[in-house]
Amino acid sequence: MKTTFKTQAGRLTALVAFAALLGGCATSGNPKDPVEGFNRAMYGFNEGLDKVILKPVATGYEAVLPSPLQTGVANFFSNIEDLMIGVNNLLQGKPAQAASDAGRVLVNTTVGFLGILDVASTMGMEKHEEDFGQTFGRWGMPDGAYVVWPFFGPRTVRDTLGLILDVYVDPVWAQLDHIPTRNSMILLRYISNRAELLKADKVIEEAALDKYSYVRDAYLQRRQSLIHDGNPPKFDPYSGAGEGKSAEAQDGAGASSQVAARN
Amino acid sequence: MRLFAALLACASFFLSPGALAQQMAPDALVKSVTDEVLDIIRKDKDIKAGSTRRAIELVEQKVLPHFNFTRMTALAVGKDWRQATPEQQKVLTEEFRDLLVRTYSNALIAYKNESVDYRPFKMQPGETDVTVRTQIHQAGARQPITLDYSLEKNGNAWKVYDVVVAGVSLVTNYRSSFATEIRNGGIDGLIKTLKAKNASLEANVKK
Numbered sequence: 001m002k003t004t005f006k007t008q009a010g011r012l013t014a015l016v017a018f019a020a021l022l023g024g025c026a027t028s029g030n031p032k033d034p035v036e037g038f039n040r041a042m043y044g045f046n047e048g049l050d051k052v053i054l055k056p057v058a059t060g061y062e063a064v065l066p067s068p069l070q071t072g073v074a075n076f077f078s079n080i081e082d083l084m085i086g087v088n089n090l091l092q093g094k095p096a097q098a099a100s101d102a103g104r105v106l107v108n109t110t111v112g113f114l115g116i117l118d119v120a121s122t123m124g125m126e127k128h129e130e131d132f133g134q135t136f137g138r139w140g141m142p143d144g145a146y147v148v149w150p151f152f153g154p155r156t157v158r159d160t161l162g163l164i165l166d167v168y169v170d171p172v173w174a175q176l177d178h179i180p181t182r183n184s185m186i187l188l189r190y191i192s193n194r195a196e197l198l199k200a201d202k203v204i205e206e207a208a209l210d211k212y213s214y215v216r217d218a219y220l221q222r223r224q225s226l227i228h229d230g231n232p233p234k235f236d237p238y239s240g241a242g243e244g245k246s247a248e249a250q251d252g253a254g255a256s257s258q259v260a261a262r263n
Numbered sequence: 264m265r266l267f268a269a270l271l272a273c274a275s276f277f278l279s280p281g282a283l284a285q286q287m288a289p290d291a292l293v294k295s296v297t298d299e300v301l302d303i304i305r306k307d308k309d310i311k312a313g314s315t316r317r318a319i320e321l322v323e324q325k326v327l328p329h330f331n332f333t334r335m336t337a338l339a340v341g342k343d344w345r346q347a348t349p350e351q352q353k354v355l356t357e358e359f360r361d362l363l364v365r366t367y368s369n370a371l372i373a374y375k376n377e378s379v380d381y382r383p384f385k386m387q388p389g390e391t392d393v394t395v396r397t398q399i400h401q402a403g404a405r406q407p408i409t410l411d412y413s414l415e416k417n418g419n420a421w422k423v424y425d426v427v428v429a430g431v432s433l434v435t436n437y438r439s440s441f442a443t444e445i446r447n448g449g450i451d452g453l454i455k456t457l458k459a460k461n462a463s464l465e466a467n468v469k470k
Contacts, residue, residue: 030439078405118405127406199373206464207366207433209440209456217439218431225430230409232430 032220033146042148043212049151050194055201058194072116074196077189078127079108079115080171087169088130092138100125129226133162137227146216154219289414289421290384292329293395297379300325300371310372315468318368331415331422332360338425339437340445340453347450355450358457363433365464376402379410391416 030036062070086101104120104127112119121127136158137143144157155163167173172189176182208214224232287295300321304310309317336356337344347355382396392415398407413425426433444453 075405121405129406203366203370203373206369206467207362209437209444209460213440213443214436217436221431221436222429225427230430 033216035145035147039146039148039216040212042150043215045150046148046153054190054194055198058191058198061191062195062198070192070195073188073192075108075112075118076115077172077192078118079105079112082108082127083171084166084169085128085130088132088135089128091135092130097128101128131159131162132165133159133223134227136162137223143220143223146220154215156220156223159223287421289386289393289412290381290395292414292421293397293412293423294381296325296329297397301377301379304371313372315365315368315372318371319364319468322364322368322371327360327364329421329423330360331417331424332356334415334422334424335359335363335434338434340441341438343442343445343450351450351454354454355457358454358461359437361461362457362464365461365468380407393421 033039065073082101082105086098086105089095089098089101104125105115107120107123107125108115108118111117118127133155141158143159146154146156147160148154149160152163172182172185176185204211204214303321303325307317307321310321333352333356336352336359339359340347340355344352378400380398380400382398384393384395386393392413395412395414397410397412399410400407408429409427410429411427412423413427414421414423416422425435441453444456448455
């Protein structure tokens with residue numbers, strides 16, 4: 001299955017290159033989104049896929065499966081995730097968090113029946129959220145352009161590289177040799193993740209003037225926050241201006257230098 | 264993607280008691296408003312039954328008095344704010360306020376079984392711009408959602424001017440779509456879009 005992965009990685013890399021080429025034909029001139037045309041097309045594709053297949057399936061899943069079982073499924077995959085979250089915390093120089101993540105896996109895998117129960121959280125071991133994209137960011141790699149991938153959704157170039165590694169070391173993708181089992185697990189995880197977001201759909205639908213840019217900007221802000229573990233420097237990806245004392249302070253002057261400083 | 268679930272949780276930010284606000288410390292203010300609104304949500308029959316109307320009412324009574332919507336709108340609009348006439352600024356503020364209130368009143372309805380943790384808060388004497396950090400724990404969720412309020416002091420009262428849910432500012436997240444609207448149709452174009460958006464949300468409430 002390594003070859004399968006390599007083929008996929010190869011395709012993804014080709015797509016990155018393709019997206020970079022498209023950068024030549026910029027659309028609305030947003031500095032973080034040089035391939036907006038391509039991204040909007042991919043976003044539309046993902047939305048269509050969601051509407052026709054994913055969302056109906058997730059809705060059915062939510063309606064049919066008793067909610068403790070849904071939590072069990074989500075916990076099971078969350079426990080598998082914790083393993084690499086711990087590794088990433090270690091790579092980011094946060095041994096205490098990494099130890100806690102290892103503790104979570106140990107407790108949940110044993111006392112929590114293979115992760116189905118999240119006993120560790122009730123014991124006060126907090127769940128973290130880390131991945132290779134964040135680790136690269138922590139190491140100082142600039143995030144690069146915003147890219148929307150079919151199936152995977154929003155990433156930056158840096159997070160795309162992170163994603164390739166995430167998939168490569170993911171116990172479900174990479175360690176399960178029995179392909180039907182692997183595929184069923186991946187599918188179940190996808191549906192479970194989607195079902196958890198069902199309630200959020202309406203909020204975004206109502207909040208956004210333009211869903212595409214709302215999702216993009218939220219993604220960029222969220223990643224920035226995650227990399228800094230909830231305490232990002234106080235300026236946003238666009239104006240580069242801090243949350244100054246007045247609207248005047250939000251003036252775009254010096255924006256590019258601050259964006260550069262952030263990167 | 265977890266962040267979208269997180270966006271919902273901002274519901275609880277609309278939580279606040281009115282008159283006490285004067286001279287209350289910012290962290291105490293956030294806490295008392297949150298506790299009061301959570302208490303109402305848990306008891307109110309109409310909200311339990313999913314009444315958007317009632318949720319909007321609650322937000323307007325309890326939460327709006329503690330928000331500085333002019334400042335929020337200015338932040339969302341960014342550098343174009345100065346181009347707007349005082350009249351345009353006023354209309355923009357009203358429309359943006361309505362959009363936020365409607366959207367998040369619905370989030371309030373969606374989320375009922377949550378509890379809120381207040382993170383340690385320190386403030387230097389004389390400070391006028393602070394962040395109060397909270398965490399929302401939802402039943403069944405593995406990870407709490409962070410919910411941070413930026414407040415500034417206006418005279419005696421602290422007012423919220425930004426709400427950051429899971430690292431995403433509900434205010435500045437509008438900046439690029441607002442900028443696009445202004446580039447295409449000027450300030451009036453943005454006003455028109457906001458009005459149309461609110462009208463369509465209003466139509467849904469009636470359903």
